Amino acid sequence: xxxxxxxxxxxxxxxxxxxxxxxxxxxxxxxxxxxxxxxxxxxxxxxxxxxxxxxxxxxxxxxxxxxxxxxxxxxxxxxxxxxxxxxxxxxxxxxxxxxxxxxxxxxxxxxxxxxxxxxxxxxxxxxxxxxxxxxxxxxxxxxxxxxxxxxxxxxxxxxxxxxxxx
Numbered sequence: 001x002x003x004x005x006x007x008x009x010x011x012x013x014x015x016x017x018x019x020x021x022x023x024x025x026x027x028x029x030x031x032x033x034x035x036x037x038x039x040x041x042x043x044x045x046x047x048x049x050x051x052x053x054x055x056x057x058x059x060x061x062x063x064x065x066x067x068x069x070x071x072x073x074x075x076x077x078x079x080x081x082x083x084x085x086x087x088x089x090x091x092x093x094x095x096x097x098x099x100x101x102x103x104x105x106x107x108x109x110x111x112x113x114x115x116x117x118x119x120x121x122x123x124x125x126x127x128x129x130x131x132x133x134x135x136x137x138x139x140x141x142x143x144x145x146x147x148x149x150x151x152x153x154x155x156x157x158x159x160x161x162x163x164x165x166x
Contacts, residue, residue, distance in 0.1 A: 032064030035139040037125050043112055046149035050112040054085075056125045056141070058093075060102035065132045068097030073129040077108060080121040083145055084111045093129065112145060121145040 038054040058066070058073075066073065071093030077085035087108025094104060110123055124142040131137035 032062040034059045035141045037141045037143045041145045043147045049114050052110045054110045055107045057105045067130040067132045076126040078124040082113050083121045
């Protein structure tokens with residue numbers, strides 16, 4: 001009876017460890033070229049329009065790759081309103097996109113308007129293009145804009161003891 005209880009306890013501990021490791025996993029790995037975007041942006045001044053130079057970087061890795069011959073990449077920028085993004089809608093992948101050391105980067109501008117409400121705004125960059133061997137490859141990544149501006153309240157200023165000189 002004691003051995004059955006120890007076995008059941010051991011199995012319960014193993015299952016708990018397995019479930020915790022699955023629940024805590026937060027990365028998704030794809031077998032192919034990857035995209036990484038700018039770091040998250042923190043905004044603490046909301047009185048003027050702000051422009052941020054942002055970038056994205058494509059790394060050659062894994063088993064699925066963009067085709068470098070005729071490799072026109074289509075770029076889509078998706079931003080939570082009222083944040084906007086401007087940048088080229090296409091990029092040409094350089095010839096010779098064929099080794100783990102190949103990297104391709106491009107820039108874009110992220111605009112945060114004056115008066116934006118506090119909160120978190122997501123910016124997603126999606127890249128799609130011809131895949132080596134045929135078909136289409138699509139990859140994406142995102143970054144967040146965290147807005148935390150002080151609340152400005154109307155203030156009334158009372159002026160007293162005004163004298164005029166004649």
